């Protein structure tokens with residue numbers, strides 16, 4: 001099924017599971033992850049290229065953290081997804097729900113129906129992870145989310161470049177008074193001029209918005225369509241980039257992917 005013909009009452013999923021968030025402002029917190037299928041970007045460092053197309057099946061964790069997955073058929077009806085999340089939502093365990101992908105905003109119509117029910121049923125806040133390049137779809141679901149982690153894609157590192165869309169998305173979140181942060185994946189090839197441009201863009205919306213510089217985790221096998229190896233930056237590079245960005249923005253933190261250090265899914 002293509003995403004044009006998808007029912008708004010059904011979702012195309014990769015998986016649902018409970019885990020420790022490894023990136024950004026919520027690092028270390030426990031979340032229920034809903035990983036949606038499909039992505040319209042093709043980042044060179046992508047560690048989720050299996051999400052780019054919607055598979056026939058998805059997998060659902062039965063017990064939080066045990067990885068005792070059940071295989072179910074795609075697309076998934078909305079009430080069934082609510083039920084699966086409730087099954088994982090043990091009292092007091094989770095801090096929030098993470099909408100991730102792929103690119104979750106490709107499912108904005110489904111989310112407009114799903115998120116209000118999800119919030120009411122679970123009582124948990126809803127956190128969106130996005131490539132920050134779909135302002136129209138972001139505007140559709142802004143009333144139903146609590147916080148946003150938005151990527152800025154650097155051409156040198158990801159092969160993608162979406163400055164205008166990033167600016168629109170960040171402004172939308174700021175205007176809606178959502179908690180928002182920006183995550184920038186950097187490699188040996190990252191250009192300081194790109195980071196200066198990123199800092200100026202963020203500062204133009206608000207210098208209070210936190211920015212996370214995330215040194216890339218090199219892939220064991222490069223994604224097949226590019227065969228580009230993306231290598232982690234040196235400590236000296238990262239130190240100088242943080243100093244550069246802090247000229248414009250108050251909070252610039254450097255955090256690698258901690259879930260990979262934990263050998264977590």
Ligand code: SF4
Pocket residue numbers: 039040041042043045046047048049051101102103131
């Ligand atoms: S936006 Fe995320 S899922 Fe999509 S290609 Fe880039 S890293 Fe992969």
